[in-house]
Amino acid sequence: MSPGTRGHPREPGRERAAGLRRTTSAAGQVVADHQSGEGSRRHDGERPEEPFLLRFVPKGLNGSVPAHPDSMTRSNDEVAALFQEYADLISITGGDAYKARVYEKAARAIGGYHADVSTLDAKGLQEIPGVGKSIAEKVAEYFRTGSVSAVDEVRTKIPAGVRRLTAIPTLGPKKALAVYEELGISSVDELVDAIHAEKLRDLKGFGPRTEENILHGVELLQSSGDRVLLDVAMDLADDIVGQLSRVTGCRRCTYAGSLRRVRETVGDIDVLAAAQKSGRLMDAFTELPYVAEVIAHGRAKTSVRTVKGLAVDLRVVPPDSWGAAQQYFTGSKAHNIRTRELAVREGLKLSEYGLFDVESGEKIVSETEEEVYARLGLPWIAPPLREDRGEIEAGLRDELPDLVGESDLRGDLHTHTDLTDGLAPLEEMAQAAAERGYAYYAITDHGPNLYMQQMTEERILAQREQVRELDGTYHKRGGRRGMRLLHGVELNIDPDGDVDWPEEFLAGFDVCVASVHSHFNQTRGALTRRIVRACENPCVNIIGHPTTRLIGKRPPLDVDLDEVFAACARTGTALEINAHPDRLDLRDEDILRARRYGAKFAVDSDAHSVLHLANMRYGVGTAQRGWLTKDDVINTWPETRLRHFLDKGRTGRTSRP
DNA sequence: GCCGTTTTCGGCCCGACTGTTTTCAGTCG
Numbered sequence: 273m274s275p276g277t278r279g280h281p282r283e284p285g286r287e288r289a290a291g292l293r294r295t296t297s298a299a300g301q302v303v304a305d306h307q308s309g310e311g312s313r314r315h316d317g318e319r320p321e322e323p324f325l326l327r328f329v330p331k332g333l334n335g336s337v338p339a340h341p342d343s344m345t346r347s348n349d350e351v352a353a354l355f356q357e358y359a360d361l362i363s364i365t366g367g368d369a370y371k372a373r374v375y376e377k378a379a380r381a382i383g384g385y386h387a388d389v390s391t392l393d394a395k396g397l398q399e400i401p402g403v404g405k406s407i408a409e410k411v412a413e414y415f416r417t418g419s420v421s422a423v424d425e426v427r428t429k430i431p432a433g434v435r436r437l438t439a440i441p442t443l444g445p446k447k448a449l450a451v452y453e454e455l456g457i458s459s460v461d462e463l464v465d466a467i468h469a470e471k472l473r474d475l476k477g478f479g480p481r482t483e484e485n486i487l488h489g490v491e492l493l494q495s496s497g498d499r500v501l502l503d504v505a506m507d508l509a510d511d512i513v514g515q516l517s518r519v520t521g522c523r524r525c526t527y528a529g530s531l532r533r534v535r536e537t538v539g540d541i542d543v544l545a546a547a548q549k550s551g552r553l554m555d556a557f558t559e560l561p562y563v564a565e566v567i568a569h570g571r572a573k574t575s576v577r578t579v580k581g582l583a584v585d586l587r588v589v590p591p592d593s594w595g596a597a598q599q600y601f602t603g604s605k606a607h608n609i610r611t612r613e614l615a616v617r618e619g620l621k622l623s624e625y626g627l628f629d630v631e632s633g634e635k636i637v638s639e640t641e642e643e644v645y646a647r648l649g650l651p652w653i654a655p656p657l658r659e660d661r662g663e664i665e666a667g668l669r670d671e672l673p674d675l676v677g678e679s680d681l682r683g684d685l686h687t688h689t690d691l692t693d694g695l696a697p698l699e700e701m702a703q704a705a706a707e708r709g710y711a712y713y714a715i716t717d718h719g720p721n722l723y724m725q726q727m728t729e730e731r732i733l734a735q736r737e738q739v740r741e742l743d744g745t746y747h748k749r750g751g752r753r754g755m756r757l758l759h760g761v762e763l764n765i766d767p768d769g770d771v772d773w774p775e776e777f778l779a780g781f782d783v784c785v786a787s788v789h790s791h792f793n794q795t796r797g798a799l800t801r802r803i804v805r806a807c808e809n810p811c812v813n814i815i816g817h818p819t820t821r822l823i824g825k826r827p828p829l830d831v832d833l834d835e836v837f838a839a840c841a842r843t844g845t846a847l848e849i850n851a852h853p854d855r856l857d858l859r860d861e862d863i864l865r866a867r868r869y870g871a872k873f874a875v876d877s878d879a880h881s882v883l884h885l886a887n888m889r890y891g892v893g894t895a896q897r898g899w900l901t902k903d904d905v906i907n908t909w910p911e912t913r914l915r916h917f918l919d920k921g922r923t924g925r926t927s928r929p
Numbered sequence: 930g931c932c933g934t935t936t937t938c939g940g941c942c943c944g945a946c947t948g949t950t951t952t953c954a955g956t957c958g
Contacts, residue, residue: 401931447956529958568946
């Protein structure tokens with residue numbers, strides 16, 4: 273754990289508050305929504321103090337938004353941001369819409385490409401899907417001169433503030449250009465002033481509602497337009513689905529969108545229902561207690577905003593369109609474009625209502641996702657893969673990975689007890705773990721170098737005695753085999769890459785996790801050497817939360833991950849996928865890269881309370897987004913294979929039976 | 930600007946809702 277995540281150990285109240293918040297049911301979470309929404313009418317963008325409100329993600333730190341130019345970013349991210357900007361500017365200037373789309377597509381492809389584009393030649397660049405001669409030349413120009421003349425040229429036509437206007441909901445490129453060309457408006461503030469001065473009245477296509485919507489949109493943009501963390505969105509979605517499922521006439525109900533794809537943060541929640549008539553569902557939806565505002569209300573679609581500012585869409589489709597609708601509303605947008613292109617090539621049309629023959633208009637399939645994909649020549653594609661990151665091509669070749677699932681996990685290799693900063697005693701944690709059906713479970717409290725944890729050799733050896741005594745004594749209800757308890761430790765990687773204890777002492781542990789908890793601002797070189805040295809320690813098995821990021825609060829370490837990944841693969845050290853929804857570290861894109869080095873992974877809860885054990889679902893979702901199979905994840909392995917891996921290169925130590 | 934087992938040119942995903950119009954453009958997902 274790192275200071276600040278779950279409260280400083282000297283502030284047990286904060287820790288407890290955070291832990292308890294997660295004890296609430298889905299409905300309880302919603303009550304928290306009420307309190308937060310009423311208590312803090314935030315219009316100034318100020319961050320609230322209460323722990324549960326910190327669950328909003330400020331724009332700019334999330335990996336999905338354009339990177340800060342002043343922070344250390346991958347070359348690919350820089351180029352992706354540049355082309356995204358170019359695409360936006362093309363749209364605003366009324367340029368060729370197809371050209372804009374091509375640049376958007378190229379930006380996505382480059383951002384997600386495994387190789388560093390600054391090292392590729394023209395031929396290598398053109399192997400990236402969506403990158404042709406012209407875009408390859410612009411990439412080369414960027415690395416040669418530091419800029420791209422075509423982008424510079426369009427920048428001189430459109431001030432940066434005009435692009436910023438398109439971030440206002442309901443205001444797109446056309447309206448942004450109109451207010452700029454007609455009134456010279458190039459910032460959000462100028463736009464607001466112009467509305468108050470009634471200057472927009474005479475513009476074609478601008479009416480009183482348009483003004484209202486823009487003002488409202490600006491308010492949202494400045495206050496609660498943020499994304500929320502996965503667990504917050506999941507709790508709310510579970511509650512909404514539960515409520516709507518009980519409405520008369522509702523045949524099916526589920527969530528879709530980025531939540532179903534298990535993205536680390538969620539901008540809005542998509543709920544899908546099947547019914548012959550939508551009226552009752554739409555009404556029930558708008559009457560949910562935490563709905564603050566109805567944005568749109570129709571027969572097929574209704575959009576609301578919760579008191580906490582989160583947008584939720586409900587789409588109702590006829591029951592026989594269920595599969596097509598699920599496929600459509602799960603996205604991603606990029607994935608859907610690809611599936612529709614496949615359809616078009618076969619003279620078919622794919623919409624949320626089904627797959628149709630273009631000529632006859634006849635519906636071909638629509639009832640299940642499997643049918644829709646099958647007719648397009650694809651196997652069913654798991655939602656976490658649906659990002660247009662190669663899943664279509666892999667599907668066409670029938671080479672999709674057999675993804676790791678939550679039920680494949682045989683254990684958890686990073687957990688805490690109240691011996692250090694956990695909330696529950698060892699017995700309670702172990703009992704709860706056994707109830708989850710685990711075959712093995714590691715206790716990994718902090719070592720002494722996190723001085724506030726007051727760990728000593730005596731204390732941890734006493735814990736080891738307890739672990740050995742309890743080993744094999746916990747069973748899943750009705751189960752026969754006792755769960756194996758592993759005694760481990762979470763070591764602190766110090767600024768030089770050393771850890772808490774010498775090898776002789778570490779060799780007595782079954783598993784050692786090692787993590788960075790401080791000195792985040794070392795140089796890139798120093799940080800990289802530091803973590804690589806930890807990998808080279810023959811007793812270190814897992815690098816815990818490898819980038820130490822806290823989503824929306826602390827950026828990832830500026831470290832050469834490629835070197836770290838290579839070191840992990842070389843030394844037999846696993847990379848953690850920390851399942852805590854504040855962390856999800858490694859993140860999906862890094863996992864994809866690490867996998868190419870042949871590194872192995874451990875999906876761990878890093879649980880500090882019994883309830884945190886269930887966060888595994890988010891870790892597994894993240895692993896799935898990184899295309900991982902069971903074979904990639906060491907805590908899906910049978911105990912014998914795991915023990916062999918954990919032995920690493922340790923000398924003078926033999927595998928326990 | 931990219932791309933091709935129909936294509937090196939002519940395509941390029943589809944529908945819902947809103948607001949300003951009076952038949953549709955813009956925005957969004």
